[in-house]
Amino acid sequence: MSDIKAATLEYATRLGDDSVVLGHRISEWVSYGPFLEEDIAYGNVSLDYIGRARMFYTYAAELADDGRDEDDFAFMRNDREYRNLLLMEMPKGDFAYSQVRQLFADVYYTVLLPELLQSKDETLSAIAAKAIKETKYHLRRSRDWVLRLGDGTEESHKRTQKAVDQLWGYTHELFDMDETEQLLADEGIGVDVSKLRDAWFKMVSDILTEATLTVPEDSWAVRGGRTGYHTENLGHMLTEMQIVHRSHPGCKW
Amino acid sequence: MTPEEQNFMRKIENEEKIEPKDWMPEEYRKNLIRQISQHAHSEVIGMQPEGNWITRAPSLRRKAVLLSKVQDEAGHGLYLYSACETLGISRSEMIEQLQTGKAKYSSIFNYPTLTWADVGAIGWLVDGAAIVNQVSLQRTSYGPYSRGMIRICKEESFHQRQGYEAMLALAKGSPDQKAMAQDALNRFYWPALMMFGPHDSESAHSQKSMEWKIKRETNDDLRQKFVDQTVKQIEVLGLEHPDKNIKWNEERGHYDSSDLNWDEFWSVIAGNGHCNRQRIEHHVAAHDEGEWVRDAITAYNEKKRVKKAQNAA
Ligand SMILES: [Fe+2]
Ligand SMILES: [Fe+2]
Ligand SMILES: [Fe+2]
Numbered sequence A: 001m002s003d004i005k006a007a008t009l010e011y012a013t014r015l016g017d018d019s020v021v022l023g024h025r026i027s028e029w030v031s032y033g034p035f036l037e038e039d040i041a042y043g044n045v046s047l048d049y050i051g052r053a054r055m056f057y058t059y060a061a062e063l064a065d066d067g068r069d070e071d072d073f074a075f076m077r078n079d080r081e082y083r084n085l086l087l088m089e090m091p092k093g094d095f096a097y098s099q100v101r102q103l104f105a106d107v108y109y110t111v112l113l114p115e116l117l118q119s120k121d122e123t124l125s126a127i128a129a130k131a132i133k134e135t136k137y138h139l140r141r142s143r144d145w146v147l148r149l150g151d152g153t154e155e156s157h158k159r160t161q162k163a164v165d166q167l168w169g170y171t172h173e174l175f176d177m178d179e180t181e182q183l184l185a186d187e188g189i190g191v192d193v194s195k196l197r198d199a200w201f202k203m204v205s206d207i208l209t210e211a212t213l214t215v216p217e218d219s220w221a222v223r224g225g226r227t228g229y230h231t232e233n234l235g236h237m238l239t240e241m242q243i244v245h246r247s248h249p250g251c252k253w
Numbered sequence B: 001m002t003p004e005e006q007n008f009m010r011k012i013e014n015e016e017k018i019e020p021k022d023w024m025p026e027e028y029r030k031n032l033i034r035q036i037s038q039h040a041h042s043e044v045i046g047m048q049p050e051g052n053w054i055t056r057a058p059s060l061r062r063k064a065v066l067l068s069k070v071q072d073e074a075g076h077g078l079y080l081y082s083a084c085e086t087l088g089i090s091r092s093e094m095i096e097q098l099q100t101g102k103a104k105y106s107s108i109f110n111y112p113t114l115t116w117a118d119v120g121a122i123g124w125l126v127d128g129a130a131i132v133n134q135v136s137l138q139r140t141s142y143g144p145y146s147r148g149m150i151r152i153c154k155e156e157s158f159h160q161r162q163g164y165e166a167m168l169a170l171a172k173g174s175p176d177q178k179a180m181a182q183d184a185l186n187r188f189y190w191p192a193l194m195m196f197g198p199h200d201s202e203s204a205h206s207q208k209s210m211e212w213k214i215k216r217e218t219n220d221d222l223r224q225k226f227v228d229q230t231v232k233q234i235e236v237l238g239l240e241h242p243d244k245n246i247k248w249n250e251e252r253g254h255y256d257s258s259d260l261n262w263d264e265f266w267s268v269i270a271g272n273g274h275c276n277r278q279r280i281e282h283h284v285a286a287h288d289e290g291e292w293v294r295d296a297i298t299a300y301n302e303k304k305r306v307k308k309a310q311n312a313a
Helices: A003-027 A036-064 A070-075 A095-117 A122-150 A154-168 A179-184 A197-210 A233-247 B002-011 B027-047 B045-053 B062-086 B091-099 B116-137 B145-172 B175-195 B208-211 B220-236 B263-272 B276-289 B291-311
Strands: B246-251 B254-255
Touching: A003 A036, A003 A070, A003 A095, A003 A122, A003 A179, A003 B062, A036 A122, A036 B062, A070 A122, A070 A233, A070 B045, A070 B062, A095 A122, A095 A197, A095 B116, A095 B254, A122 A197, A122 B291, A154 B246, A154 B291, A179 B027, B027 B045, B027 B062, B027 B091, B027 B145, B027 B208, B027 B276, B045 B062, B045 B116, B045 B276, B062 B091, B091 B276, B116 B145, B116 B220, B145 B175, B145 B220, B175 B220, B175 B263, B220 B254, B263 B276, B276 B291
Parallel strands: none
Antiparallel strands: B246 B254
16 A cells, blocks of 8 residues: 555544544434424534544545445444544533534634645545535534523523633644644645644634633643544443444444 | 304315314314324434434444434424414423423333334334324324324335334344344334224223314224234244234234233323333433523523614614
């Protein structure tokens, strides 16, 4: 396998991991939302992410060409092998926590996907084209929620500010590059995320400010998702997600 | 009969739909509210037993299918709540009735989902039984309910096919998978039959509902339809029929089957099934936890309104 092909395989896996983990977290809200319409909306967003995960993994499986399929990527890898960003794996928390995480992620994809659309790799570009439309809707929703929660009651404001403060330190690694991603960026295949931080910060601070929330100082950062150095949350999430699949090795569903 | 009553009965007899603004007997209205809200609550509570498996679905495809099914059920609930609101009751009143036990929901959702196969069994049998009932309700006399049923039935058929297909994958899979499918069938077959309600002779609301054409076919007739259609489906799966007394009756042109465990039926209805308390607790907990969120929306909208008014002034 060429270096570029190997890097692309790794890259598709990373993006698939981000999607499946976030999609799973959102799905935890189904039947727990504050009202029925919200259950439906959560279902929608979760479905979009599960759909993305399937596209990224299917591409990864094609590149790997070793007999694995999308489900082998999702269900047969351990937490130490997962390469998702830590932000995606944080537990669902309260409604404010989930919506703030969603806002951070949605703005991230809003700045990332148009770049990925330019990829020389046709498959990655095609996935980006589909995801861009979804993300437009996601961002409209999470932005609206953060505005309403931030500028709602005293309690909702407090909860939302707390979520912002607690999640802020996990956003820094969204813009980290390593050798693999640098190689792909140089080749016009991957996105140089280090260049996206300013645009992300601008958009997020504008929304937080409008929501009467305080933009945190950059005083701490936790990193490690892309190297498999996860929070304690991911192990539990994967245990649940993978239990049935792994209990019946080699079975079709 | 007053002229209003005469006009109402004439419409019923001529198969004309009753619409929200039309005059209707108070009992008719009450009866409908009871039935439609119960149906809506069933869709909503039904999200729980299936939602129980979303995070453990064994493949990404199945996870997506299940997510979108549960989402459809939420949509059905929403749609039916709106249909019911046309009769002069609010969604929050209905939710309160659900949470205080004044309103019921289908007892099938008081049975636990213990394995992945239960998700298949529910799609196949529970949505299947619901369809038999709802196809008949497409002809119900109340317009908004009838139209709701037509729309909802399309999605329920889709759910049933997907559920059956999931069962088929298990039944044709490994011995463990097949055993899981058989176990799910054994547990869900009987409660699915109970979904049609008690024998007509025992049913408190049946007669009046038939007269007003809210209900179009009797509980026992609908149940028989379901029994008949399921025999062949079980055969195709290669599973054993849970009813050892199932037997074709040439004379009736139907299958004969065992009588149901009606003690169990009434006990679950009375609130003492496996999951009754859990289901309501879950609903109450989510609703209560959502209160600060709903309050936030109200406060936010109020602030916007005041601001707008100030700007206009
Ligand atoms: Fe439904
Ligand atoms: Fe239904
Ligand atoms: Fe359904």
